[in-house]
Amino acid sequence: MDARAEAVRALPPIDECLRAAQANPALAGFSRIYLKLMVQRAQAELRAAILSGRDAIRRDRAAMIAAVARAVARAVAADEPRLRPVVNATGVVLHTNLGRAILAESAIEAVEMAARSAVNLEYDLETGARGDRDTIVEDEICALTGAEAATVVNNNAAAVVLALNSLAEGREVIVSRGEMIEIGGSFRLPDVMAKSGAIIREVGTTNRTHPGDYADAIGPETALLLKVHPSNYRVVGFTSEVALEELVEIGRARGIDVMEDLGSGAIVDLTEFGIPREPLVRERIAAGAAIVTFSGDKLLGGPQAGVIAGQRGPIERIKRNPLKRALRCDKLTLAALAATLRLYLRSGDLGEELPTIRLLGRRASEIGAIAPRAREIVAERLAGEYVVEIVDAASQVGSGAMPVEELKSVALRVSHPEKSANAIAAMFRRARIIGRVVDDSFHLDLRTVEDPAVFAVKLEAD
Numbered sequence: 001m002d003a004r005a006e007a008v009r010a011l012p013p014i015d016e017c018l019r020a021a022q023a024n025p026a027l028a029g030f031s032r033i034y035l036k037l038m039v040q041r042a043q044a045e046l047r048a049a050i051l052s053g054r055d056a057i058r059r060d061r062a063a064m065i066a067a068v069a070r071a072v073a074r075a076v077a078a079d080e081p082r083l084r085p086v087v088n089a090t091g092v093v094l095h096t097n098l099g100r101a102i103l104a105e106s107a108i109e110a111v112e113m114a115a116r117s118a119v120n121l122e123y124d125l126e127t128g129a130r131g132d133r134d135t136i137v138e139d140e141i142c143a144l145t146g147a148e149a150a151t152v153v154n155n156n157a158a159a160v161v162l163a164l165n166s167l168a169e170g171r172e173v174i175v176s177r178g179e180m181i182e183i184g185g186s187f188r189l190p191d192v193m194a195k196s197g198a199i200i201r202e203v204g205t206t207n208r209t210h211p212g213d214y215a216d217a218i219g220p221e222t223a224l225l226l227k228v229h230p231s232n233y234r235v236v237g238f239t240s241e242v243a244l245e246e247l248v249e250i251g252r253a254r255g256i257d258v259m260e261d262l263g264s265g266a267i268v269d270l271t272e273f274g275i276p277r278e279p280l281v282r283e284r285i286a287a288g289a290a291i292v293t294f295s296g297d298k299l300l301g302g303p304q305a306g307v308i309a310g311q312r313g314p315i316e317r318i319k320r321n322p323l324k325r326a327l328r329c330d331k332l333t334l335a336a337l338a339a340t341l342r343l344y345l346r347s348g349d350l351g352e353e354l355p356t357i358r359l360l361g362r363r364a365s366e367i368g369a370i371a372p373r374a375r376e377i378v379a380e381r382l383a384g385e386y387v388v389e390i391v392d393a394a395s396q397v398g399s400g401a402m403p404v405e406e407l408k409s410v411a412l413r414v415s416h417p418e419k420s421a422n423a424i425a426a427m428f429r430r431a432r433i434i435g436r437v438v439d440d441s442f443h444l445d446l447r448t449v450e451d452p453a454v455f456a457v458k459l460e461a462d
């Protein structure tokens, strides 16, 4: 047998290694279950290292046990929670993989309050009777969107599933082929619709769908007309889509409601902050959509949630669906969402208080103003032949909002005569700074970095 495989087979059993680890005074006080987990990880690592030739083969059993115990001690010393803060220097303000919106201070305080204390989540303080958790945010959502009623669930994907299941289970939902989209991270509209129990009735073609396509498809089995915001892609050239207003007309003539999945959905006109325009939820409700769904952690700038706003009748049906119970939000989310919505309702400075809007609204000149200091800090930490330059950049909203528009920004371009952009990205990643590789060079986009001091870290090339 191959010597490496043989060495791996001879690795001592978990229990023996565990006893050795427990004998180390530095590990006293850690639970047996925890140490066992760390032993399993250390063993798996040692196994991989031996198999790949990175680690020497030990013939002696005691030496192997000692190697595992040492690895456990090292791992315990370095063990940190898996969820950790990172520096978002990608320039993508609503980065799904980095947790999307950063909460406003008032929302953070609300989460802390709700975490620390019992709250009247479903409790009517006046009557002492059981309350409805939707009331925590419903008035605010209605005031901001013009909807008659609203409810919230865990995310927008859940909102779409719940709305379709409540309003169209076993019946047909008519949707344009041009809107049968996939949003990164496994939200594929056809799959989501199928899971909701609704029957998809596609109409039109990828690039063009006409009013008659919808009208002709309506039949006794039709439950809804669905419109979907194409989010992360755009159909350009020879195209035509049916406007929401027109769709509402078509539906109204036949007694069929229109639902719109808006994805991001803006609460206020963002052009006021220098941000490209996205459809306002309020406009879609005013145009006659019976149901509009959108995310809490996209342009709204709040916690992960899915808001369902619309006419009273369909919203009531959605609230009564037993699935609602499975998809409802917890007190922390509702606390954060309520505090975020209140920011929009008060006369405070939204562009200052809400991080999403603040970051999106930063002008290139403002971002450029911190660039020299950021450059200095990064350059100081890079020994050798690295070059750090200030360059123009284009950042993005992210999360499918405004896929084509780019926001003018400023970045640090970090390069090295021998190292690849990916190697440089990996070095920054080890310091938990996440940048972006653009045209084969590594960029730290400063749109999403407000304080250059975040770059004051130890950078280690491998």
Ligand SMILES: *Cc1c(COP(=O)(O)O)cnc(C)c1O
Residues within 6 Å of the ligand: 155, 156, 157, 158, 183, 187, 228, 229, 230, 231, 232, 261, 262, 263, 264, 294, 295, 296, 305, 306, 399, 400
């Ligand atoms: C983002 C998006 C979703 C999914 O929303 P989540 O809040 O991520 O679940 C659904 N539909 C559209 C159009 C979107 O843009």
